[in-house]
Amino acid sequence: MREARPSYVLTTETRLRTTLLDRQYAKHTLMMDGMMATWVSNGFSIVMDGWTEIRQHPLINIIVTGSEDPSFRRVIDCSRKKKDVEFQFLLLKNAIEEVGPSNVVQVNTFKV
16 A cells, blocks of 8 residues: 655745745736836826724825726735824825825725
């Protein structure tokens, strides 16, 4: 009787960090380029959302949404920051400059 062998061989950590990560990044970039092309013709909204994670760190999400699916842009840890109007303004200003101000149709944010 033969011994059963596993049919799936795990990949190496190095391959995960290099080849596979690079391949996934290229796929993501292509997807984002397609989404951003619709932003130019249809415009988009920037959404800023505040919440507190399980360790009680206050976080702010920046999300861009248009006619396609929403695109998560970044999360900001606000543990040592005063979350006032000026801080929110700077976050929104940076997000708008990053994606291009000419196609922003609206901005949604939360109450300070």
